[in-house]
Amino acid sequence: MRPSTSHWGAFSADVTGGRLRVVPHPADPAPSPLLGNLAAALDHPSRVARPAVRRGWLEDGPGPDERRGRDEFVEVPWDEVLDRVAAELGRVREEHGNQAIFGGSYGWASAGRFHHAQSQLHRFLNTIGGYTGSRNSYSNGTSSVLLPHVVGDAHAVLRQASTWPTIAEHTELIVAFGGVPEKNVFVTPGGVTEHGTPGHLARLRARVALVSPLRDDLPSTVDARWYPIRPATDTALMMGLAHTLVAEGLHDRDFLARYCAGYAEFERYLLGTGKDAHWASGITGIPAADIVALAREMAAHRTLVTVTWSLQRTEHGEQPVWAGITLAAMLGQIGLPGGGFGHGYGSMGDVGDTGPEVRTPYLPQGVNPVREFIPVARIADLLLHPGASYDYDGEVRRYPDIRLVHWAGGNPFHHHQDLNRLRRAFTRPDTVVVHEPFWTATARHADVVLPVTTTLEREDLGSGRRDTHLIAMHRITEPRGESRDDHTIFAALAERLGVEKAFTEGRSPREWLEHLYEEWRVSSGAPPFAEFWAAGELRLPPGPTHHTLLADFRADPDVHPLKTPSGRIEITSAVVAGFGYDDCPGHPVWLPPKETGPLRLIANQPRTRLHSQLDGGAVSRAGKVAGREAIRLNPADAAARGIGPGDVVRVFNARGACLAGAVLDDAVRPGVAQLPTGAWFDPVDDHPASPLCAHGNPNVLTADVPSSRLSQGCAGQHAAVDVERFDGPLPEVTALRPPPL
Structure with missing residues (x-):
């Protein structure tokens, strides 16, 4: 058995008789069930065996092409395909400049710190003059832009909230907007060796007000009252709670005066527009009496207001985060142990964790000379509308003209929206190059597909944010087919482009591991590399059980001001107000969703895999219904449509449709359908019901x-x-088998 790790946990494994055997790390109190998907990484039919080139690109050369995603592929020898990719990179750089290259990568491909696909891609592109990149994330990209305007530093909220031990000791009431979904806490970028959050949830003593359309957004073992809110109305509920606090004199005027800026403007809006409990009830579906009672309970106890990342992944997603901070400020408990505001409990495994705050070894990416970038979720706009202007955080920017997309790590045909629109966008560049172990939809929409190894087939250093261990990721099995690791591919391209020395610095992958580790251990006091590698792991120093950033601010906001213009919590931001955005004014407001329909679909994270990774794995397959992703419906909604358990249903709107297997569950609020993301996109182009994902x-x-x-x-x-x-x-x-070759 050899040690390794994944984004969902550390393990040991071996391959005997062609079968992978996986054993969770012995220190893990709650191993992730997602480890059961790993066997699919070995010989799944969807593995990319050899380099493949789309026939249209091979025969007709670079250029926009509507055949992408529909064309067949031709397998090509490595030397030939590398020559072609290097020549195309050279052509685009010479004719259009480096800003015409989009370095696409979402960074989730590997838990390893050296074979981190995003770092490898960006390092390579930086050595040849740079690239247009992306900023922020799909997970919390809205919050990461908003929070610096409100609290000065996103880190103060995303990484410095109360830890679970602090909550256990001090918190009496948790008001959980979006819940604390246990399914997500098994995952952290880089891995979690000891999954502590499930145990903390099981031992939670605080009462919980679960505000979610889904009852299972909190474990059933937790003492909770369910407030089955209408989706996308959390901000309205917060307004109703805030209005009750003001109307009954329960808000902390002294805290608001000393630690906050712009509260008076918000209160004028709140009272002047009548955002009381009765108003909120009509929007949220929560009885007004329950809203009033909850506000009183919040004011009477040590209360933690939490907002999951899911709530900011919506239209006007800034508002529930900003309103949640405002509500916590009105209670006067920000900076108190176990009180105030938290963002992301249940969204990621490291939120609330007490693990080490140590930066482990990583591969330097270099400096990107190209100043162009896009917010990450604007990839389709970038490709469809070169030269168009758009607003972003007070700036007016323009989309560059992208001629070559080089994607390594990530599957935008999983996490992006309106996939039929994204398909059109992917027809626009001259060339799309994708590194992939599997024939995902992104690979199928590429011109050149380069087969890369999985983490089981290479050596690396693994550790997640706040992880308790640095793991020596040994090779578990030999590479499948002709797959190569990203570093080896980029080194070969760098050689062809005359920058091999700058990219590799003369090191092999194994020499890089030793170099990065030895550089890191100078300041860490860790044992030599050979000793670490033989042991298979290194336990890292413990992290703090209490965070002090906001506690110091509370102790003296003049000595420890926030990094906002006022040094205070900006309930009203003059900077944001000055941008003049009608969809995000200068303080929290209620803005209703623009789109309405018979049912509100919640497209949340799956419990059977990480994003779309290893959708062909055993755990993921077991969650399918009739071979398709399961959609949960309230029994009343299903009965009204003549739908029974196990039926295949068509889920549709004006943008498209997909087929799913019906599961009836009264843990889903009436009027809501829940269909997790991550089923590999499987468009049926010639079906009468098209556009359709099967x-x-x-x-x-x-x-x-x-x-x-x-x-x-x-x-x-x-x-x-x-x-x-x-x-x-x-x-x-x-979707789970190769395209025509």
Whole structure:
């Protein structure tokens, strides 16, 4: 058994008789069930065996092409395909400049710190003059732009909230907007060796007000009252709670005066527009008496207001975060242990964790000379509208003209919205190059597909944010087919472009591991590399059990001011107000969703895999219904449509449709459908019901619109849809096997 790790946990493994055996790390109190998907990484039919080139690009050369995603591929020897890619990189640089190259990568491909696909891609592109890149994330890209305006530093909220031990000791009431979904806490970028959050949730003593359309957004073992809110109305509920606090004199005037800026403007809006509990009830579906009672309970106890990342992945996603901070400020408990505001509990495994705050070894990416970038969720706009202007955080920017997309790590045909629009966008560049172990939809929409190894087939250093261990990731098995690691591919391209020495610095992958580790251990006091590698792991120093950033601010805001213009919590931001954005004014406001329909679809994270990774794995397959992704409906909504358990249904709106398998569950609020993301996109181009995804990817339904002009963040958590039983001939699911070769 050899040690390794993944984004969902550390493990040991071996391969005997062609079968992978996986054993969770012995120190892990709650190993992730997602480890059961790993066996699919070995010999799944969807593995890319050899370099492949789309026939149209091979025969006709670079250029926009509507055949992308529909064309067949031709397998080509490595030397030939590398020559062609290097020549195309050279052509684009010479004719259009480096800003015409988009370095696409979302960074989730590997838990290893050296074979981190995003770092390898960006380092390579920087050595040849740079690239247009992306900023922020689909997960919390809205919050990461907003929070510096409100609290000065996103880190103060995302990484310095109360830890679970602090909550256990001090918190009496948690008001959880979006819940604390346990399914997400098994995952952290780089891995989690000891999953502590499930145990903390099981031992939680605080009462919880679960504000979510889904009852299972909190473990059933937790003492909770469920407030089954209408989706996308959390800000309205916060307004109703805030109004009650003011009307009954329960808000902390002294805290608001000393630690906050701009509260008076918000209160005038709140009272002047009548945002009371009765108003909020009509929007949220929560009885007014319950809203008033909850506000009183919040004021009477040590209360933690939490907002999941999911709530900011919607239209106007800034508002529930800003309103949640405002509500916590009105209670006067920000900076108190176990009180105040938290963002992301249940969204990621390291939020609330007490693990080490140590930066482990990493590969330097170099400096990108190109100043062009996009907010990450604007990739389709970038490709479809070169030269168009857009707003972003007070700036007016323009999309560069992208001629070559080089993607390594990530699957935009999983996490982006309106996939039919994204398909059109991917027809526009001259060339699309993708590094992939599997024939994902992104690979199928490429011109050149380069087969890369999985983490089981290479050596690396693994550790996640706040992880307790640095893991020596040993090679578990030999590379499949002709796959190579990203570093080896980029080194070969760098050689052809005359920059090999700058990229590799003369080191092999194993020599890089030793170099990065030895550089790091100078300041860490760790043992030599050989000793670490033989041991298979290194336990890192413990982290703090209490965070002090906001506690210091509370102790003396003049000595420890926030990094806002006022040094205070900006309930009203003059900077944001000055931008003049009608979809994100200068203080929290209620802005209703623009799109309405018979059902509100929640496209949340799956419990059976990380994003779309290893969708062909055993755990992921076990969650399918009729071979398609499962959609949960309230029994009343299903009965009204003649839908029974296990029926294949068509989920549709004006943007597209997908097929899914019905599951009836009264843990889903009436009027809501829940279909997780991550089923590999499987478009059926010649079906009468097209555009149709046969496999159940909800992003054929979500709108490709930004949360606001401030952040340009992802708004793909919700969509207005309807559902009907599908009685026609069922199209075959083909996403998990290779395209025609």
